[in-house]
Amino acid sequence: MIEATGLRWILTIVFAATGFFCLYRCFRQGPVTSRFGDVLHAAMCVAMVAMAWPATMAFARLPQLALFGFAAVWFAVATARGAAHGSRWHPAFHAVMMAAMAWMVFAMPRAMVGSGAASTMDMPGMEGMAMALPSAGGGVPADVVVVALVLAIAFCWAGVAFLARAIDGVRAAAPPVRTAGWGADALMGLGTTVMLLAML
Amino acid sequence: MSIDQSDERTAEPVAAEPRLTWAAIRPLVLRLHFYAGVFIAPFLLVAAVTGLAYVWTPQLEQAVYDHELHVPAAPGAVPLEQQTAVARAAVPDGTVTGIRPGPTSTDSTQVIFTRPGLEPSYHRTVFVDPHTGVVRGQLETYGSGQAMPVRGWVDTLHRSLHLGDFGRWYSELAASWLWVVVLAGVALWLGKRKSSRSRRGRLLSWHRTTGLVIAAGLLFLSATGLTWSEHAGASISELRSQLDWTTPSVSTAVPASAAQGDVGIDAVRAATLRAGLADPVEIRPPAAPGKAYVVQQVGRGWPTKADSMAVEPASGRITDTLPFADYSPAAKLTKWGIDAHMGLLFGVANQILLTALALGLVAVIVWGYRMWWLRKPTRGEARAGRPPSRGTWRRIPGRVLAPVLVVTAVVGYYLPVFGLSLLGFLVVDLIIGARRPEVAS
Numbered sequence: 262m263i264e265a266t267g268l269r270w271i272l273t274i275v276f277a278a279t280g281f282f283c284l285y286r287c288f289r290q291g292p293v294t295s296r297f298g299d300v301l302h303a304a305m306c307v308a309m310v311a312m313a314w315p316a317t318m319a320f321a322r323l324p325q326l327a328l329f330g331f332a333a334v335w336f337a338v339a340t341a342r343g344a345a346h347g348s349r350w351h352p353a354f355h356a357v358m359m360a361a362m363a364w365m366v367f368a369m370p371r372a373m374v375g376s377g378a379a380s381t382m383d384m385p386g387m388e389g390m391a392m393a394l395p396s397a398g399g400g401v402p403a404d405v406v407v408v409a410l411v412l413a414i415a416f417c418w419a420g421v422a423f424l425a426r427a428i429d430g431v432r433a434a435a436p437p438v439r440t441a442g443w444g445a446d447a448l449m450g451l452g453t454t455v456m457l458l459a460m461l
Numbered sequence: 462m463s464i465d466q467s468d469e470r471t472a473e474p475v476a477a478e479p480r481l482t483w484a485a486i487r488p489l490v491l492r493l494h495f496y497a498g499v500f501i502a503p504f505l506l507v508a509a510v511t512g513l514a515y516v517w518t519p520q521l522e523q524a525v526y527d528h529e530l531h532v533p534a535a536p537g538a539v540p541l542e543q544q545t546a547v548a549r550a551a552v553p554d555g556t557v558t559g560i561r562p563g564p565t566s567t568d569s570t571q572v573i574f575t576r577p578g579l580e581p582s583y584h585r586t587v588f589v590d591p592h593t594g595v596v597r598g599q600l601e602t603y604g605s606g607q608a609m610p611v612r613g614w615v616d617t618l619h620r621s622l623h624l625g626d627f628g629r630w631y632s633e634l635a636a637s638w639l640w641v642v643v644l645a646g647v648a649l650w651l652g653k654r655k656s657s658r659s660r661r662g663r664l665l666s667w668h669r670t671t672g673l674v675i676a677a678g679l680l681f682l683s684a685t686g687l688t689w690s691e692h693a694g695a696s697i698s699e700l701r702s703q704l705d706w707t708t709p710s711v712s713t714a715v716p717a718s719a720a721q722g723d724v725g726i727d728a729v730r731a732a733t734l735r736a737g738l739a740d741p742v743e744i745r746p747p748a749a750p751g752k753a754y755v756v757q758q759v760g761r762g763w764p765t766k767a768d769s770m771a772v773e774p775a776s777g778r779i780t781d782t783l784p785f786a787d788y789s790p791a792a793k794l795t796k797w798g799i800d801a802h803m804g805l806l807f808g809v810a811n812q813i814l815l816t817a818l819a820l821g822l823v824a825v826i827v828w829g830y831r832m833w834w835l836r837k838p839t840r841g842e843a844r845a846g847r848p849p850s851r852g853t854w855r856r857i858p859g860r861v862l863a864p865v866l867v868v869t870a871v872v873g874y875y876l877p878v879f880g881l882s883l884l885g886f887l888v889v890d891l892i893i894g895a896r897r898p899e900v901a902s
Binding site: 267268271417420421422424425426427428429432447451 | 479854855858859860862863864866867874877
């Protein structure tokens with residue numbers, strides 16, 4: 262769950278936009294395997310939006326685990342197949358992202374218990390300002406911190422790489438759907454980074 | 462995701478990546494500096510002028526409120542307890558929150574009250590002659606610095622133009638963009654081209670030389686100013702809290718076994734004086750039963766006097782001491798930064814430096830606008846100078862621009878006024894570009 266309301270809305274807009282784009286691309290073009298991948302991405306975006314909001318953060322955990330576990334395997338197979346065509350990192354990125362999604366669904370309750378609730382205090386000498394106090398929880402488990410940090414760094418790197426491709430695509434006047442696809446990958450990578458960091 | 466590599470979704474970009482050179486980056490930096498300067502400069506101008514006025518208000522209030530602040534020197538002094546009682550009679554609906562004994566024999570004692578109807582951070586202060594116990598007046602004071610009404614008024618003008626929380630957007634906008642304009646300006650100076658000998662060339666030379674001289678000071682004012690801002694300030698507070706950079710405070714807890722009773726303000730002050738807590742101090746009565754008095758040094762100059770002690774009411778025993786030396790480096794820097802920004806840390810030298818910074822900023826802004834005006838074509842219908850050309854980002858490789866965009870988004874989130882205004886600029890720029898495709902390169 263994202264505590265900051267502004268960030269929650271930003272992530273909702275980001276994942277909603279990428280989810281709609283995936284659905285649009287699914288209906289627009291590509292072989293069946295690609296269309297199915299788009300459906301999985303749209304499902305991931307919906308789950309991310311749900312995870313960001315307090316009322317829906319724990320919605321259907323087990324079905325989500327099963328879905329994203331399956332999606333990770335699906336993209337892992339795609340990675341193996343992609344090797345034959347000379348490019349495996351793109352589906353591998355999605356395989357890791359789906360696996361990370363399953364892990365987040367699994368680890369979120371432990372992270373939330375550890376983070377506790379925050380409070381505020383006045384700051385002497387600085388009128389009109391209040392300062393957030395550290396949360397009262399016992400701390401996020403170390404294994405959750407390590408995994409979340411490693412994944413966040415990886416997705417941040419991938420997100421920036423996809424964004425660079427999208428920028429170069431715009432400059433080179435590449436087909437709009439292709440460029441938008443890189444942009445969507447960038448947003449999903451960077452959005453997932455934020456969701457992972459928010460767990461800490 | 463795609464498995465089929467013939468699909469256009471995963472095909473590689475075909476265009477060659479542009480080379481990363483200063484010549485490629487400069488137009489984008491110039492455009493950023495230009496637009497930020499043109500649109501933010503009015504807010505910076507207001508902040509500079511009101512800040513300049515604020516810098517000299519300590520001297521002004523000493524003159525304007527001479528009767529309240531100063532008393533004729535005389536031998537002997539009325540006990541603080543009695544002075545406080547006299548002040549209480551003057552503000553019957555108030556609650557005493559602090560007593561500031563005059564640090565010299567010609568200073569009045571300030572008895573600080575909170576009372577219903579006061580705005581947040583405002584107090585009612587009664588000024589008492591410590592030699593006679595006579596009330597010399599009462600004023601509405603502001604903040605922990607006990608700013609008198611004229612300083613409080615100018616302070617609010619500088620902070621919010623007296624427009625409430627809405628007005629704070631102006632100063633946050635100025636502080637949020639100041640560092641961007643300055644860093645872009647410094648980058649342009651580093652990669653500068655030779656100025657022409659025209660009138661505009663001379664102005665450019667003055668603009669960038671003065672801007673470079675005041676750059677470090679402006680960055681300091683931007684950083685410290687943001688800590689006061691409403692939205693970015695909240696982000697900074699949260700960051701400080703998470704990094705344990707908060708300003709510590711003395712513990713007011715009193716042992717449960719402690720006796721009841723109150724030794725009084727004079728005994729509390731005497732105990733802390735014996736312990737080495739020199740004036741100027743503020744004595745704060747216990748906030749609740751079972752809490753201690755707090756005596757805190759309130760000096761804002763250099764060397765810093767910000768030690769504090771807690772005193773048990775029943776015995777007058779010091780239960781906790783917090784020397785400023787024990788503050789974390791970050792907490793020390795925060796206090797010094799605030800005091801320097803307010804012109805209080807180094808006295809008149811500090812005030813002169815801030816005055817020079819404010820005047821320098823005003824000059825740089827005026828020269829900047831003048832240069833823009835001189836860019837106006839001598840013919841045609843253009844009412845203002847031509848901005849640097851659009852589409853300059855296309856000269857920068859994606860691998861450079863992408864991390865910059867991500868960092869900008871992160872900064873924009875933590876400095877939301879900066880982020881939203883930048884987004885606004887981009888939207889307006891896109892609309893203008895769409896309406897005038899002939900100027901888009």
